[in-house]
Amino acid sequence: MHSWIERFNQAELPALAAVVQDLHRLTQNGKSSVQQLADVLLRDASLTSKVLRIGNSVYYNPSQETIRTISRAIVLIGFDNVRQIGLSVSLIDGLLGSASRHQLQELLARSFHAAVQARNIAGYVLSRHEEEVFVAALLHNIGELAFWGCADDQADELASALAQPGVDADEAVMAVLGTSFRHLTQGLVKSWNLGGIVGLAQNSANHNDPAVRAVSLGARISEAALQGWDSVAMEKLLDEMASLTGVTPEEAMQQVLASADEAVKVAATFGASELGKLIPNTDPEQIRLQQEQRKASLLQPNLLVLQQALQDLGQMAVQRGEVGNILDTLLRGLHQGAGLERVMLVVLADGQSCFRAKRVVGEATEKGLNDFVLPVEQPEQQHIFSYVLRHKEALWMGVPASYNLAELVTQPIRQRLGQGMFFIAPLLAGKREIGVIYADGRVSGRALKHEQFVAFQRFTQLTGRCLEALTKKG
Structure with a gap:
């Protein structure tokens, strides 16, 4: 595992790691200033322009008051929102900019879906920290994201192994990487000093923490949605969500579907509309088509x-x-x-x-x-x-x-x-x-x-x- 972490940090993901670390550090410091956040974003002109463009979108700025500076963006749409936008854009550019393999796109789409689901669940059980929950869910599979974005030959080898009929995915990952994706994520979280909710969500001992439960539920809902909104796995998760948030399973279903629609809008707002197409649709006809496409993409010669x-x-x-x-x-x-x-x-x-x-x-x-x-x-x-x-x-x-x-x-x-x-x-x-x-x-x-x-x-x-x-x- 350590060799993979070293490879990611030294050769493949230094710029992304630096931005993620700096933006996350601002969360840990309750006295972080507007200027400190602006300084992190202003180091990269491309990142700055994208944050301003997204800050001016209808999704984040419905009043449509023009935003021309990072400091103004922080005042108008909030410190946490601007930090979340910066981190999300960095993740998209840092990973999709270096590779376009479908495993990476599908996982990144699932991560955005998980992040929106988790943040909206957190709104029921937390008085604050919803944006931290968003970031924690977004980075929940950062080890696997880094692998598909940077591993090249080994990624090709694993893709071929996973395509074999009846393969055990965990065993295939272990055979190619020498470790699990979960351990890879835990290694990156530690290496990048991602404490707080991000770190807590990687430790099963904290499963009773409401923020951690929101992250876990968001991640599992994004996975279960790939099996269908009416799947057995989704039904169990809706019961769990209903118990956590104090709503009925039917109300939980409506919230989950609304969050899925919102995740598509978020992806488009971040300039990654191709990811939105990979998030399960809530329209019945589109659900059917997406499920058929997903089954077809799994079909391999036998x-x-x-x-x-x-x-x-x-x-x-x-x-x-x-x-x-x-x-x-x-x-x-x-x-x-x-x-x-x-x-x-x-x-x-x-x-x-x-x-x-x-x-x-x-x-x-x-x-x-x-x-x-x-x-x-x-x-x-x-x-x-x-x-x-x-x-x-x-x-x-x-x-x-x-x-x-x-x-x-x-x-x-x-x-x-x-x-x-x-x-x-x-x-x-x-x-x-x-x-x-x-x-x-x-x-x-x-x-x-x-x-x-x-x-x-x-x-x-x-x-x-x-x-x-x-x-x-x-």
């Missing part, structure tokens, strides 16, 4: 499933499998095995005049693909589905090799399926045309990989052999 599906198709090509089993195996192999987020089989229907969805699998398929229908012939413009069936070749659309066919992805197709890379191939039973197989990574927006295209081609060919065997023996 070699065991892929190999078993290929083996099963191979046997069914020889032993004449049932059509339903063949198609189930095809979709399972492409979705769970190859890690393709949306897979659709369309077949020729209505006297071979149109393509109609036969089977779909993956998140967000219900609205987009289940009722997919496309005329085979469109006199005004040929399209990619008819093209691949006519030319009997699998294509990877969205890469340079297929740019010359981009116009075949017509506007109606883009409207139904979205934009971006996809795989498409004909499904043939010998020479008989059955339909087309389509697959993409549209839900999470991740780029498709060569290994996935190879698997896609293999599954398409094997399925064709299975269907051909049925026509010969049937």
